[in-house]
Amino acid sequence: MKAGVIGAGAWGTALAQTLSADGQDVRLWALEPEVVEAINRDRVNPLYLPGVTLNPSVRASGDMADIADRDMLLIVSPAQHLRGVAGSAPAGVPLILCSKGIEAGTGLLMSEVAQQAQGASPIAVLSGPTFAHEVAKGLPTAITLACADADLAARIAARIARPAFRPYISDDVVGAEIGGAVKNVLAIACGVADGAGLGLNARASLISRGFAEMTRFGLARGARAETLAGLSGLGDLVLTCSSTNSRNFSLGKGLGEGRPAAELLANRRTVAEGAFTAPVLREAARSAGVDMPVVEAVCALLEDASPLAQVIDALLTRPLRPE
Numbered sequence: 001m002k003a004g005v006i007g008a009g010a011w012g013t014a015l016a017q018t019l020s021a022d023g024q025d026v027r028l029w030a031l032e033p034e035v036v037e038a039i040n041r042d043r044v045n046p047l048y049l050p051g052v053t054l055n056p057s058v059r060a061s062g063d064m065a066d067i068a069d070r071d072m073l074l075i076v077s078p079a080q081h082l083r084g085v086a087g088s089a090p091a092g093v094p095l096i097l098c099s100k101g102i103e104a105g106t107g108l109l110m111s112e113v114a115q116q117a118q119g120a121s122p123i124a125v126l127s128g129p130t131f132a133h134e135v136a137k138g139l140p141t142a143i144t145l146a147c148a149d150a151d152l153a154a155r156i157a158a159r160i161a162r163p164a165f166r167p168y169i170s171d172d173v174v175g176a177e178i179g180g181a182v183k184n185v186l187a188i189a190c191g192v193a194d195g196a197g198l199g200l201n202a203r204a205s206l207i208s209r210g211f212a213e214m215t216r217f218g219l220a221r222g223a224r225a226e227t228l229a230g231l232s233g234l235g236d237l238v239l240t241c242s243s244t245n246s247r248n249f250s251l252g253k254g255l256g257e258g259r260p261a262a263e264l265l266a267n268r269r270t271v272a273e274g275a276f277t278a279p280v281l282r283e284a285a286r287s288a289g290v291d292m293p294v295v296e297a298v299c300a301l302l303e304d305a306s307p308l309a310q311v312i313d314a315l316l317t318r319p320l321r322p323e
């Protein structure tokens with residue numbers, strides 16, 4: 001399968017690098033003309049993945065017509081831009097969605113957005129614990145590839161697998177998407193705990209109780225528990241909640257240090273998806289009757305609705321209950 005990658009941020013660039021590791025040509029669509037130029041001229045993406053020399057068979061373009069001959073397309077835009085980007089992609093080829101989030105305004109998962117934007121294209125989801133700079137360096141990584149069509153999943157998996165990049169196949173598309181979207185919000189919470197100096201016990205409790213929230217929400221939306229406990233759920237939650245390499249964790253750390261959300265979110269070049277997913281996740285959870293107190297707390301901090309001490313206190317003084 002000839003691969004095209006749409007979106008040349010850190011993750012799209014790392015995926016293009018991985019897919020071209022065996023010399024196969026990969027086309028990478030980039031929004032910014034300076035990224036197209038730098039990749040084709042200098043073999044580097046200085047805005048989003050500096051320090052990685054890209055394989056010669058990665059060719060960048062700003063024109064969707066240049067990926068019209070591809071027979072699979074990885075969509076790697078920020079979640080809030082997926083509708084527009086998928087809608088302008090060539091039609092009829094499998095779309096592999098790599099963005100993690102829930103669409104603001106509609107509450108739709110990425111597969112539902114892509115379905116609306118490109119009804120005729122088969123859809124798969126690629127999600128898991130994957131820091132882009134590690135994947136680009138060829139460090140060992142495992143990831144979930146979810147697709148309702150088992151034959152298509154097997155063909156995509158065979159095309160994207162590398163000795164150190166190992167896809168595990170699932171047919172639970174919704175489960176894979178919910179894990180990736182919810183973990184970003186929980187990573188903000190763990191960053192807050194770090195920034196506020198709450199200690200490692202607090203972080204472990206947030207991961208564990210956050211996973212309970214992810215599971216409740218996922219089950220209410222039809223996800224399977226084993227998917228949520230797999231790479232795209234718990235695996236990615238543990239990764240993102242443990243490192244300042246995560247943009248979401250770093251955003252939370254800033255909040256925990258007492259910096260205002262507006263300042264932390266202003267003029268960002270890179271995306272911290274949890275900030276966009278948090279309010280729409282809160283609304284979806286409330287309307288499904290799912291209790292998500294950690295998500296509620298993250299929203300309160302992002303909205304500057306309550307002081308940090310009060311938000312922490314509200315979590316700690318909830319009624320005692322069975323685990």
Ligand SMILES: NC(=O)c1ccc[n+]([C@@H]2O[C@H](COP(=O)([O-])OP(=O)(O)OC[C@H]3O[C@@H](n4cnc5c(N)ncnc54)[C@H](O)[C@@H]3O)[C@@H](O)[C@H]2O)c1
Pocket residue numbers: 007008009010011012013030031032048076077078079081085098099100101130131132133269270271273
């Ligand atoms: N970086 C990672 O390690 C990683 C790993 C797995 C999944 N993801 C997911 O991949 C998605 C993309 O993240 P990233 O890290 O590659 O991005 P990034 O933060 O490195 O770069 C931002 C991206 O947003 C794009 N962008 C900005 N404005 C846009 C617009 N108006 N329309 C379309 N695109 C626009 C930029 O061109 C760029 O590609 C996110 O959903 C993220 O959660 C990231």
Ligand SMILES: O=P(O)(O)OC[C@H](O)CO
Pocket residue numbers: 100128129130131132184187236239240245246247248249271272273
């Ligand atoms: O930097 P983050 O927080 O967007 O996390 C990147 C990836 O999603 C980790 O799997």
